[in-house]
Amino acid sequence: MSPGIQLRVRVGILATCVRKYQRMATVVTSPSRDTTVAVPSKPLHDTPEASSLVDVNAVPARDQVRMGRAATVKSGVTWLTLSVIIFFHMGALAAFFFFSWSRLAVMAILYVLAINVGIGMCYHRLLTHRGYQTPKWIEYLMTMCATLSLEGGPIFWVSTHRVHHQLSDHEGDPHTPREGGWWAHAGWILYGESLHAQTQALSRYSPDLSKDRFHVWMSKYHWLPITVSGLLLMAGGWIWGGLLNGIAMVLWGVALRVTLGLHATWLVNSATHLWGSRRFETRDDSRNNWWVALLTGGEGWHNNHHAHPVSARHGLKWYELDPNFWGIWLLSKLGLAKKIRVAQYDPQNPRPAGS
Secondary structure, eight states: OOHHHHHHHHHHHHHHHHHHHHHHHHHHHSOOSSEEEEOOSSOSOOOTTSOSSOOOEEEEGGGOOOOSHHHHGGGOBOHHHHHHHHHHHHHHHHHGGGOOHHHHHHHHHHHIIIIIIIIIIIIIIIIITOOSBOOHHHHHHHHHHHHTTTSOOHHHHHHHHHHHHHTTTSTTOTTOGGGOHHIIIIIHHHBSOOOTTOHHHHTTTOHHHHTOHHHHHHHHSTHHHHHHHHHHHHHHHHHTTOHHHHHHHHIIIIIIHHHHHHHHHHHHHHGGGTSSBOSSOOSSOOOBOHHHHHHHTSTTBHHHHHHSTTOSOOOOSTTSOOHHHHHHHHHHHTTSOBOOOOOOOOTTSOOOTTO
């Protein structure tokens, strides 16, 4: 081949490379109105099956989920959510006029099923972070327990929490106290577009659950188990004590229990990013808070959790009580849980995972 032809070939190859680079740069730096390019700074979730890298996907702008105070307040109050929360708080106050030990016992049992088994063991440590594995029928049963908390279906809860870990205490975090303590506690759930049943919009944050027909169905009909539980409490209380007892059972077993459970979970979002100690130097404001841990079964050891999010055990010292992990341990002894992941760190030089 002559030198002239070689030169023209090289120039042609160089020009082709430049055109390809320009096309790629256009996608990354100047997305069109219809699409935006999402480049997560770190994985949205960490599972044995998940890659350590997140694929860069062009997602239609209409499918993007905007979270955080700046993105949601402008949309105004979600009046349906606000009305439901007010209704449950009114029922909770009314419950105190109908106290009995049997009603308290019913509330306590359902609280453990909803908050400890459902939210702590299932939604958080199993579905969100995949800190352990269970048979599917156990996973589904625990998921139904979680819906008794009135905190939404699995895809909504898991997606929101994965975004929280990705952007913790930075812009886009759904509930950071840096945007206000009350906002982090309850305000964030009252503004913006309700996402509880929008499984398609949230699927990019929880593709593992979006492929499971049960979790998709339960995300759309998350209100069904708590409605059935209320009807059963009403019927049982009426049969064994009359109409007034049936109403009182609903007030204690649903209204008061749900209200206490909501605030317990919300305290993890607010209090454990405001008050407490820090064992690990994480990139957020997470803290270990003993009294929130008591209310939630161990979820208050939040700095431990943010440093080692995949760990199924949050209480890393003997004095850090972690009943939710005890429940996972019990499942393992019954042959119903395996591959339990527990944080490993140097007590003399504690560092977050991956640092």
